[in-house]
Amino acid sequence: MGLTETSIHNKLSERLKPIHLDVINESNMHNVPKGSETHFKVIIVSDLFNGKSLLQRHRMVNELLAEELSGSVHALSIQAKTSQQWEDSNHHITKSPPCLGGSGK
Amino acid sequence: KKYFDELVHSDKIVVFMKGVPEQPMCGFSNAVVQILRMHGVDNYTFHNVLDDQHIRQGIKTYSDWPTIPQVYMKGEFVGGCDILLQMHREGDLIDKLNEIGVRSALLD
Numbered sequence: 001m002g003l004t005e006t007s008i009h010n011k012l013s014e015r016l017k018p019i020h021l022d023v024i025n026e027s028n029m030h031n032v033p034k035g036s037e038t039h040f041k042v043i044i045v046s047d048l049f050n051g052k053s054l055l056q057r058h059r060m061v062n063e064l065l066a067e068e069l070s071g072s073v074h075a076l077s078i079q080a081k082t083s084q085q086w087e088d089s090n091h092h093i094t095k096s097p098p099c100l101g102g103s104g105k
Numbered sequence: 106k107k108y109f110d111e112l113v114h115s116d117k118i119v120v121f122m123k124g125v126p127e128q129p130m131c132g133f134s135n136a137v138v139q140i141l142r143m144h145g146v147d148n149y150t151f152h153n154v155l156d157d158q159h160i161r162q163g164i165k166t167y168s169d170w171p172t173i174p175q176v177y178m179k180g181e182f183v184g185g186c187d188i189l190l191q192m193h194r195e196g197d198l199i200d201k202l203n204e205i206g207v208r209s210a211l212l213d
Contacts, residue, residue: 054188062171069171075133076172078187094190097132102123103155 004037004068011064012044019083020045022093026077030099039075043093045086054080109167112160114180117205118149121164121175125153133186134174140193144202145210179205 001009002025009023022043027036042061049057057080062069069076077096081089113119118141124130126138126147141149154161154173161173168175168182176183178201183189192198199209 054191055182055184058184058188059169066171074172077133094187097136097186099132100124100130100135102131 002035002037004072005040008040008042008065008068008073012042012061015064016044016046016048016060018044018046020086020091026075026096029096030075031102037072039077040073041077041079041096043079045081045083047083049080049082106167109163110180112152112164113167113177113182116150117179117207118146119177120149120151121154121160121173121177122151123153123155123173126151130155131173133172136186137174137176137189140189140198143193143211144198144207146202146207178202 005023005025009021012018012021012023020043022041024041024043025037026039026041028034030039032038044061048060052060058078061078061080062076065073065076079094120137120141122129122131122134122137124134129135129138141147152160152164154164164173164175165171170182170185172185174185176185176189183201184192189198192201199211202209
């Protein structure tokens, strides 16, 4: 696990007390050098999301990861569910769309 | 800020993306274009952030949102790819479009 991945995991774990948390480095799916930590997917299930809109949930996550996002991370895919939604969806995780080249840098 | 206020209000739907709808340069931006297309929404204002660093950085500050794509409807920030996708799957996008006076093709 890279430094950024660990940092993301720790911050989200500590502040959102999730019952389920997956932090997946998807940088290898994109047009960036090997070993990059630029594209992440976060699956997070927490009851702190109860009653909050999608936008609010995503903003909560964004805020906690502000440092990473102003650093090397420039893509963050978030699936934020409550424990009820997680159970209802049978733990379903949506696949990320394929890279189309990006800015090629 | 005023500049972006005008940008996001310039049309019912304004999308900040990488590339253009005919040729998105990013999987997430493409997902947004495809979802809108599924609802019959093809006529919207878009800004290719790869062409304009000022917009690319500025919109992130303006929206207080760190990533691209970004979708605005009637001047209100709706979300990025994940949110659009979830709204689409749960039928909420049809409602949102209806709110701004756009009839989703999926209703026909």
